[in-house]
Protein backbone atom coordinates (compact mmCIF):
# COMPACT_ATOMS: atom_id res chain seq x y z
CA UNK A 277 0.00 0.00 0.00
CA UNK A 278 1.17 3.53 -0.77
CA UNK A 279 2.44 5.71 2.05
CA UNK A 280 -0.44 7.66 3.58
CA UNK A 281 0.07 11.09 5.08
CA UNK A 282 -1.34 12.29 8.38
CA UNK A 283 -3.65 14.44 6.28
CA UNK A 284 -5.17 11.86 3.93
CA UNK A 285 -5.07 8.19 2.97
CA UNK A 286 -3.96 7.21 -0.51
CA UNK A 287 -6.30 4.96 -2.58
CA UNK A 288 -3.33 2.97 -3.89
CA UNK A 289 -3.46 -0.70 -2.91
CA UNK A 290 -6.60 -0.28 -0.82
CA UNK A 291 -9.35 -2.86 -1.35
CA UNK A 292 -12.99 -1.81 -1.02
CA UNK A 293 -16.08 -4.05 -0.99
CA UNK A 294 -19.33 -2.49 -2.25
CA UNK A 295 -22.72 -4.22 -2.04
CA UNK A 296 -25.45 -3.48 -4.60
CA UNK A 297 -23.03 -2.10 -7.19
CA UNK A 298 -25.14 -3.13 -10.20
CA UNK A 299 -26.83 0.29 -10.63
CA UNK A 300 -27.84 3.52 -8.93
CA UNK A 301 -25.72 4.77 -6.04
CA UNK A 302 -23.62 1.60 -5.76
CA UNK A 303 -22.52 1.75 -9.40
CA UNK A 304 -21.74 5.48 -9.11
CA UNK A 305 -19.58 4.78 -6.05
CA UNK A 306 -17.80 1.92 -7.86
CA UNK A 307 -17.02 4.11 -10.89
CA UNK A 308 -15.71 6.96 -8.76
CA UNK A 309 -13.54 4.65 -6.62
CA UNK A 310 -12.20 2.94 -9.75
CA UNK A 311 -11.20 6.37 -11.11
CA UNK A 312 -9.50 7.11 -7.79
CA UNK A 313 -7.38 3.95 -8.13
CA UNK A 314 -8.91 1.65 -5.51
CA UNK A 315 -9.13 -2.12 -5.97
CA UNK A 316 -12.78 -3.13 -5.89
CA UNK A 317 -14.79 -6.14 -4.82
CA UNK A 318 -18.38 -5.74 -5.93
CA UNK A 319 -21.23 -7.82 -4.54
CA UNK A 320 -24.18 -8.04 -6.92
CA UNK A 321 -27.12 -10.36 -7.48
CA UNK A 322 -26.29 -11.02 -11.15
CA UNK A 323 -22.50 -10.84 -11.63
CA UNK A 324 -22.60 -11.67 -15.35
CA UNK A 325 -24.67 -8.53 -16.04
CA UNK A 326 -22.22 -6.01 -14.54
CA UNK A 327 -20.03 -4.58 -17.30
CA UNK A 328 -17.80 -1.55 -17.83
CA UNK A 329 -15.40 -1.85 -14.89
CA UNK A 330 -11.72 -2.76 -15.24
CA UNK A 331 -11.48 -6.56 -14.65
CA UNK A 332 -7.79 -6.21 -13.75
CA UNK A 333 -8.71 -4.19 -10.67
CA UNK A 334 -12.22 -5.47 -9.93
CA UNK A 335 -13.68 -8.67 -8.51
CA UNK A 336 -17.37 -9.20 -9.18
CA UNK A 337 -19.03 -11.67 -6.82
CA UNK A 338 -22.55 -12.92 -6.21
CA UNK A 339 -24.20 -11.31 -3.24
CA UNK A 340 -27.89 -11.43 -2.44
CA UNK A 341 -28.53 -9.91 0.97
CA UNK A 342 -31.54 -12.18 1.52
CA UNK A 343 -29.24 -15.23 1.23
CA UNK A 344 -27.05 -15.55 4.35
CA UNK A 345 -24.92 -18.14 2.55
CA UNK A 346 -23.71 -15.52 0.01
CA UNK A 347 -21.80 -13.27 2.42
CA UNK A 348 -18.86 -15.45 3.49
CA UNK A 349 -17.91 -16.69 -0.01
CA UNK A 350 -17.85 -13.06 -1.22
CA UNK A 351 -15.57 -12.03 1.65
CA UNK A 352 -13.36 -15.11 1.16
CA UNK A 353 -13.07 -14.47 -2.59
CA UNK A 354 -12.06 -10.87 -1.86
CA UNK A 355 -9.26 -11.92 0.49
CA UNK A 356 -8.14 -14.68 -1.87
CA UNK A 357 -7.93 -12.26 -4.82
CA UNK A 358 -6.44 -9.19 -3.12
CA UNK A 359 -5.01 -10.50 0.18
CA UNK A 360 -6.48 -7.70 2.25
CA UNK A 361 -9.54 -5.57 2.96
CA UNK A 362 -9.55 -1.84 3.68
CA UNK A 363 -13.15 -0.80 3.33
CA UNK A 364 -16.74 -2.03 3.22
CA UNK A 365 -19.56 0.01 1.68
CA UNK A 366 -22.95 -1.35 2.70
CA UNK A 367 -25.04 0.13 -0.09
CA UNK A 368 -27.56 -2.54 -1.20
CA UNK A 369 -31.00 -1.53 -0.09
CA UNK A 370 -34.69 -1.60 -0.95
CA UNK A 371 -37.68 0.63 -0.34
CA UNK A 372 -41.15 -0.91 -0.25
CA UNK A 373 -44.39 0.82 0.72
CA UNK A 374 -45.94 -0.17 4.06
CA UNK A 375 -47.56 1.83 6.83
CA UNK A 376 -49.43 1.15 10.04
CA UNK A 377 -52.78 0.71 8.24
CA UNK A 378 -51.85 -1.18 5.09
CA UNK A 379 -49.25 -3.52 3.66
CA UNK A 380 -48.20 -7.07 4.46
CA UNK A 381 -45.67 -7.79 7.23
CA UNK A 382 -43.61 -9.82 4.76
CA UNK A 383 -42.59 -6.48 3.23
CA UNK A 384 -41.12 -5.48 6.56
CA UNK A 385 -39.24 -8.80 6.76
CA UNK A 386 -37.79 -8.30 3.27
CA UNK A 387 -36.58 -4.77 4.06
CA UNK A 388 -35.14 -5.96 7.37
CA UNK A 389 -33.23 -8.73 5.58
CA UNK A 390 -31.72 -6.47 2.90
CA UNK A 391 -31.30 -3.13 4.69
CA UNK A 392 -30.24 -4.35 8.14
CA UNK A 393 -29.28 -8.03 8.34
CA UNK A 394 -27.20 -7.83 5.14
CA UNK A 395 -24.98 -5.03 6.50
CA UNK A 396 -24.87 -6.62 9.99
CA UNK A 397 -23.60 -9.90 8.55
CA UNK A 398 -21.01 -8.26 6.28
CA UNK A 399 -19.67 -6.07 9.09
CA UNK A 400 -19.25 -9.12 11.34
CA UNK A 401 -17.29 -10.95 8.66
CA UNK A 402 -15.24 -7.95 7.53
CA UNK A 403 -14.25 -6.53 10.93
CA UNK A 404 -11.20 -8.77 11.60
CA UNK A 405 -9.78 -7.90 8.17
CA UNK A 406 -10.54 -4.18 8.52
CA UNK A 407 -8.88 -4.21 11.95
CA UNK A 408 -5.82 -5.87 10.47
CA UNK A 409 -5.52 -3.06 7.91
CA UNK A 410 -5.12 -0.52 10.74
CA UNK A 411 -7.25 2.06 8.91
CA UNK A 412 -10.35 0.06 7.93
CA UNK A 413 -13.43 1.96 6.87
CA UNK A 414 -17.12 1.06 6.91
CA UNK A 415 -19.67 3.28 5.19
CA UNK A 416 -23.31 2.36 5.64
CA UNK A 417 -25.59 4.05 3.13
CA UNK A 418 -28.47 4.96 5.44
CA UNK A 419 -30.81 7.87 4.59
CA UNK A 420 -32.34 11.04 5.95
CA UNK A 421 -35.11 8.55 6.79
CA UNK A 422 -32.68 7.17 9.38
CA UNK A 423 -32.49 10.57 11.07
CA UNK A 424 -36.16 11.49 11.49
CA UNK A 425 -39.64 10.25 10.61
CA UNK A 426 -41.27 12.18 7.77
CA UNK A 427 -45.02 11.68 7.37
CA UNK A 428 -45.87 9.50 4.37
CA UNK A 429 -42.55 7.64 4.18
CA UNK A 430 -42.70 3.83 4.32
CA UNK A 431 -42.69 3.10 8.06
CA UNK A 432 -40.58 0.00 7.60
CA UNK A 433 -38.03 1.82 5.42
CA UNK A 434 -37.61 4.45 8.14
CA UNK A 435 -37.40 1.70 10.79
CA UNK A 436 -34.66 -0.16 8.90
CA UNK A 437 -32.66 3.00 8.24
CA UNK A 438 -32.87 3.97 11.94
CA UNK A 439 -31.55 0.48 12.70
CA UNK A 440 -28.63 1.15 10.32
CA UNK A 441 -27.76 4.20 12.45
CA UNK A 442 -27.52 2.02 15.57
CA UNK A 443 -25.48 -0.57 13.66
CA UNK A 444 -23.12 2.18 12.50
CA UNK A 445 -22.40 3.41 16.01
CA UNK A 446 -22.00 -0.14 17.32
CA UNK A 447 -19.47 -0.90 14.56
CA UNK A 448 -17.64 2.33 15.38
CA UNK A 449 -17.12 1.14 18.97
CA UNK A 450 -16.22 -2.40 17.90
CA UNK A 451 -13.35 -1.41 15.60
CA UNK A 452 -12.15 1.90 17.04
CA UNK A 453 -9.05 0.64 18.88
CA UNK A 454 -7.78 -0.96 15.68
CA UNK A 455 -8.27 2.11 13.50
CA UNK A 456 -11.63 1.20 11.99
CA UNK A 457 -13.79 4.29 11.34
CA UNK A 458 -17.46 4.00 10.50
CA UNK A 459 -19.85 6.42 8.82
CA UNK A 460 -23.59 6.44 8.27
CA UNK A 461 -24.05 8.34 5.02
CA UNK A 462 -27.56 9.81 5.08
CA UNK A 463 -28.69 11.33 1.79
CA UNK A 464 -32.10 12.72 0.98
CA UNK A 465 -33.60 11.86 -2.42
CA UNK A 466 -30.97 10.60 -4.86
CA UNK A 467 -31.87 10.36 -8.53
CA UNK A 468 -32.17 6.57 -8.91
CA UNK A 469 -34.88 3.98 -9.57
CA UNK A 470 -35.37 3.49 -5.81
CA UNK A 471 -37.39 6.69 -5.45
CA UNK A 472 -38.64 7.15 -9.02
CA UNK A 473 -42.21 6.10 -8.20
CA UNK A 474 -42.46 7.15 -4.54
CA UNK A 475 -45.44 9.51 -4.02
CA UNK A 476 -44.42 13.01 -2.92
CA UNK A 477 -40.73 12.48 -3.67
CA UNK A 478 -38.49 15.47 -4.49
CA UNK A 479 -38.71 16.20 -8.26
CA UNK A 480 -35.94 14.61 -10.31
CA UNK A 481 -34.18 17.93 -11.08
CA UNK A 482 -33.79 18.63 -7.35
CA UNK A 483 -32.52 15.18 -6.35
CA UNK A 484 -28.88 14.47 -5.50
CA UNK A 485 -27.01 13.01 -8.50
CA UNK A 486 -25.68 9.50 -7.64
CA UNK A 487 -22.24 10.74 -8.75
CA UNK A 488 -22.29 13.21 -5.85
CA UNK A 489 -22.64 10.27 -3.48
CA UNK A 490 -19.64 8.68 -5.25
CA UNK A 491 -17.65 11.88 -4.65
CA UNK A 492 -18.70 11.91 -0.99
CA UNK A 493 -17.64 8.31 -0.42
CA UNK A 494 -14.31 9.08 -2.09
CA UNK A 495 -13.82 11.98 0.33
CA UNK A 496 -14.79 9.89 3.38
CA UNK A 497 -12.35 7.14 2.41
CA UNK A 498 -9.54 9.67 2.13
CA UNK A 499 -9.85 10.85 5.73
CA UNK A 500 -7.22 9.75 8.24
CA UNK A 501 -8.03 7.86 11.47
CA UNK A 502 -7.92 11.17 13.35
CA UNK A 503 -10.97 12.46 11.43
CA UNK A 504 -13.92 10.20 12.23
CA UNK A 505 -17.21 11.16 10.57
CA UNK A 506 -19.88 9.09 12.33
CA UNK A 507 -22.81 10.58 10.41
CA UNK A 508 -22.94 12.62 7.22
CA UNK A 509 -26.39 13.99 6.38
CA UNK A 510 -26.96 15.43 2.90
CA UNK A 511 -30.44 16.83 2.42
CA UNK A 512 -32.34 17.95 -0.67
CA UNK A 513 -35.11 19.63 1.33
CA UNK A 514 -35.19 22.47 3.82
CA UNK A 515 -35.85 20.88 7.21
CA UNK A 516 -35.01 21.66 10.82
CA UNK A 517 -31.78 20.05 12.09
CA UNK A 518 -30.99 17.89 9.08
Ligand SMILES: NC(=O)c1ccc[n+]([C@@H]2O[C@H](COP(=O)([O-])OP(=O)(O)OC[C@H]3O[C@@H](n4cnc5c(N)ncnc54)[C@H](OP(=O)(O)O)[C@@H]3O)[C@@H](O)[C@H]2O)c1
Pocket residue numbers: 295296297298299300301302320321322339340341342366367368369370371390417418419420462463464465466467468469470471
Ligand atom coordinates in the same frame (compact mmCIF):
# COMPACT_ATOMS: atom_id res chain seq x y z
N1 LIG B 1 -32.26 6.85 -4.00
C1 LIG B 1 -32.44 7.52 -2.88
O1 LIG B 1 -33.15 8.55 -2.83
C2 LIG B 1 -31.77 7.10 -1.62
C3 LIG B 1 -31.70 8.03 -0.57
C4 LIG B 1 -31.08 7.65 0.61
C5 LIG B 1 -30.53 6.41 0.73
N2 LIG B 1 -30.62 5.52 -0.29
C6 LIG B 1 -30.03 4.20 -0.10
O2 LIG B 1 -29.00 4.02 -1.04
C7 LIG B 1 -28.82 2.63 -1.30
C8 LIG B 1 -28.80 2.39 -2.80
O3 LIG B 1 -30.04 2.81 -3.32
P1 LIG B 1 -30.25 3.29 -4.83
O4 LIG B 1 -30.96 4.57 -4.77
O5 LIG B 1 -29.00 3.16 -5.60
O6 LIG B 1 -31.32 2.19 -5.29
P2 LIG B 1 -31.46 1.33 -6.63
O7 LIG B 1 -31.10 2.14 -7.80
O8 LIG B 1 -32.82 0.73 -6.55
O9 LIG B 1 -30.34 0.20 -6.43
C9 LIG B 1 -30.46 -0.71 -5.38
C10 LIG B 1 -29.28 -1.63 -5.39
O10 LIG B 1 -29.45 -2.58 -4.33
C11 LIG B 1 -29.39 -3.88 -4.91
N3 LIG B 1 -30.22 -4.84 -4.21
C12 LIG B 1 -31.58 -4.88 -4.11
N4 LIG B 1 -31.98 -5.96 -3.45
C13 LIG B 1 -30.85 -6.65 -3.13
C14 LIG B 1 -30.59 -7.85 -2.45
N5 LIG B 1 -31.58 -8.64 -1.98
N6 LIG B 1 -29.32 -8.24 -2.30
C15 LIG B 1 -28.30 -7.51 -2.79
N7 LIG B 1 -28.47 -6.37 -3.47
C16 LIG B 1 -29.74 -5.94 -3.62
C17 LIG B 1 -29.85 -3.71 -6.34
O11 LIG B 1 -29.42 -4.81 -7.11
P3 LIG B 1 -30.28 -5.38 -8.38
O12 LIG B 1 -29.80 -4.57 -9.56
O13 LIG B 1 -29.90 -6.82 -8.46
O14 LIG B 1 -31.73 -5.17 -8.10
C18 LIG B 1 -29.15 -2.41 -6.69
O15 LIG B 1 -27.80 -2.62 -6.97
C19 LIG B 1 -29.96 1.92 -0.57
O16 LIG B 1 -29.48 1.42 0.66
C20 LIG B 1 -30.96 3.04 -0.33
O17 LIG B 1 -31.79 2.79 0.77
C21 LIG B 1 -31.20 5.85 -1.48
